[in-house]
Amino acid sequence: MAYLELKNVQKSYGQGIGSQSVLQDINLEIEEGEFVAIVGFSGSGKTTLINLISGLQEPSSGEILFKGTPVSGTSHERGVIFQNYSLLPWLTVYQNVWIAVKETFPKKSKKERDDMVRSYLDMVNLSPAIDKRPKELSGGMKQRVAVARTLAMDPEMILMDEPLGALDALTRGKLQDEILHIWEKNKRTALLITNDVDEGIYMADRIIPLLPGPNATLGPEFKIDISRPRDKTELNDNPEFKKIRNEIIEYLMKIGHENDSSNESLYLLPDLEPKDLRWDFSSKLKLS
Amino acid sequence: MENEFAPADIMLDLQNLKKVYPTANGDYIVLEHLNLQIKKEEFVTIIGHSGCGKTTMLSMIAGLNPISDGKISILGSAIRGPGPDRGVIFQAPSLMPWLTAMENVMLGVKQVFPHASRKQRADICKYYLSRVGLEGSFHKKAAALSQGMQQRVGIARAFAIKPKVLLLDEPFGMLDSLTRGNLQDVLIEIWNKEKITAVMITHDVDEAIFLADRVVMMTSGPKAKIGDVLDIGFERPRTRKTVIEHADYYNYRKYLIDFLEH
Numbered sequence: 001m002a003y004l005e006l007k008n009v010q011k012s013y014g015q016g017i018g019s020q021s022v023l024q025d026i027n028l029e030i031e032e033g034e035f036v037a038i039v040g041f042s043g044s045g046k047t048t049l050i051n052l053i054s055g056l057q058e059p060s061s062g063e064i065l066f067k068g069t070p071v072s073g074t075s076h077e078r079g080v081i082f083q084n085y086s087l088l089p090w091l092t093v094y095q096n097v098w099i100a101v102k103e104t105f106p107k108k109s110k111k112e113r114d115d116m117v118r119s120y121l122d123m124v125n126l127s128p129a130i131d132k133r134p135k136e137l138s139g140g141m142k143q144r145v146a147v148a149r150t151l152a153m154d155p156e157m158i159l160m161d162e163p164l165g166a167l168d169a170l171t172r173g174k175l176q177d178e179i180l181h182i183w184e185k186n187k188r189t190a191l192l193i194t195n196d197v198d199e200g201i202y203m204a205d206r207i208i209p210l211l212p213g214p215n216a217t218l219g220p221e222f223k224i225d226i227s228r229p230r231d232k233t234e235l236n237d238n239p240e241f242k243k244i245r246n247e248i249i250e251y252l253m254k255i256g257h258e259n260d261s262s263n264e265s266l267y268l269l270p271d272l273e274p275k276d277l278r279w280d281f282s283s284k285l286k287l288s
Numbered sequence: 289m290e291n292e293f294a295p296a297d298i299m300l301d302l303q304n305l306k307k308v309y310p311t312a313n314g315d316y317i318v319l320e321h322l323n324l325q326i327k328k329e330e331f332v333t334i335i336g337h338s339g340c341g342k343t344t345m346l347s348m349i350a351g352l353n354p355i356s357d358g359k360i361s362i363l364g365s366a367i368r369g370p371g372p373d374r375g376v377i378f379q380a381p382s383l384m385p386w387l388t389a390m391e392n393v394m395l396g397v398k399q400v401f402p403h404a405s406r407k408q409r410a411d412i413c414k415y416y417l418s419r420v421g422l423e424g425s426f427h428k429k430a431a432a433l434s435q436g437m438q439q440r441v442g443i444a445r446a447f448a449i450k451p452k453v454l455l456l457d458e459p460f461g462m463l464d465s466l467t468r469g470n471l472q473d474v475l476i477e478i479w480n481k482e483k484i485t486a487v488m489i490t491h492d493v494d495e496a497i498f499l500a501d502r503v504v505m506m507t508s509g510p511k512a513k514i515g516d517v518l519d520i521g522f523e524r525p526r527t528r529k530t531v532i533e534h535a536d537y538y539n540y541r542k543y544l545i546d547f548l549e550h
Contacts, residue, residue: 169491
């Protein structure tokens with residue numbers, strides 16, 4: 001039995017004639033300890049999928065089983081790192097993480113909780129901003145608070161909805177490593193949603209494309225047979241990396257273009273040259 | 289750098305370019321001793337770290353930012369301010385949100401084709417909008433289009449005025465990486481036909497290789513200049529498949545990543 005199992009999951013919004021199907025025929029099995037990445041285009045229903053698995057939303061039909069039991073509502077066992085950070089604006093950085101730790105570990109002492117909050121905030125380099133409120137933080141900093149908050153809860157399954165999209169390359173690389181470290185050390189199960197193929201290959205055991213919606217469904221999976229720990233700089237020389245990266249990119253580009261209209265123009269371009277306005281244009285334009 | 293091209297082949301020439309911003313603590317030199325020649329029909333991409341002055345350089349070529357010292361010429365004559373001989377595609381689509389896709393493209397077309405008939409001008413707009421895959425959206429307001437579609441309008445708008453040089457400032461930087469790949473294909477397909485000399489800034493190493501004849505690497509500021517240049521020997525027209533499967537591809541990629549990491 002798989003750790004997480006989605007059987008014929010379908011989700012639509014609205015009722016009757018106006019109803020819009022977002023996800024359809026979603027079948028997915030994730031084993032305990034696995035790291036799976038789902039790669040998809042904007043607007044293909046990735047966030048809906050995460051919401052269904054976390055229990056924030058219910059499928060219209062089909063079944064989601066977590067450790068053999070149907071998912072009903074949210075649980076500390078499945079922690080989510082949201083794309084839109086979802087911080088509480090009236091709490092400080094410290095309090096945002098602390099409130100999650102307090103909920104998850106009610107039996108720990110005050111001191112233990114304080115240590116946990118501080119160490120996770122230190123991990124994401126936010127110690128100097130510990131007393132700031134979300135509105136005083138940049139997008140990247142908010143994203144890091146959200147990562148610290150979820151990892152501090154040490155959930156059995158980490159669900160990530162494009163968690164690192166807003167970060168610069170350096171911070172992004174660092175947080176990828178931190179997430180991998182915690183996943184490996186604590187033997188967690190992870191599901192990452194991303195639009196970055198390189199991120200998926202670096203982190204995951206399997207990559208599954210989510211095909212463009214409406215009626216989005218999962219495509220054929222790509223297994224990443226690269227031993228861990230993986231090294232970003234060495235990956236570029238790894239023949240397996242090159243092979244799988246090319247396969248995935250080609251597959252996704254092909255899918256992307258199926259949605260595109262043809263590039264052949266129906267219109268004829270008049271055979272005209274533009275007027276050379278260089279000199280009279282600059283003199284007419286007063287630059288101040 | 290030596291002047292390696294015959295003068296008649298040079299479209300864009302940056303000579304000893306310098307840019308200084310005055311600050312309270314004295315002058316801040318963004319760029320200095322920057323020399324770059326770009327041939328006719330060449331596609332050059334520029335990579336470098338954030339804040340190295342890439343955008344400053346591009347906006348000086350566009351004529352939107354005054355030059356502190358040195359010279360920029362197009363086909364041998366020095367530029368004076370902005371003009372329709374240089375089309376710019378910005379990172380944010382920068383369309384007029386209250387105008388339709390057609391009307392946005394028409395703004396520039398009207399300026400440079402005063403001698404065309406009304407029908408001819410409309411045909412130019414329609415031609416380029418359909419080349420970028422927007423047949424169905426001529427009359428949609430810019431505000432109603434997705435970001436990827438807005439950027440397609442931006443591409444059509446830039447090509448429609450038939451500039452001598454196309455300047456692109458991270459045009460796909462705000463898009464997700466899959467949409468970005470799509471738009472690279474759209475851009476290169478239309479470029480293959482028009483062969484307009486292009487200078488494009490990007491952060492994305494794969495994008496830099498796929499599009500360019502040469503990748504120019506800028507050193508980090510202050511006093512940024514050109515650190516290195518990599519010739520990309522792939523034949524044109526290129527497809528993504530042949531490019532990424534080429535034996536040199538991952539060598540080029542490694543070369544550029546190494547430059548950025550050191």
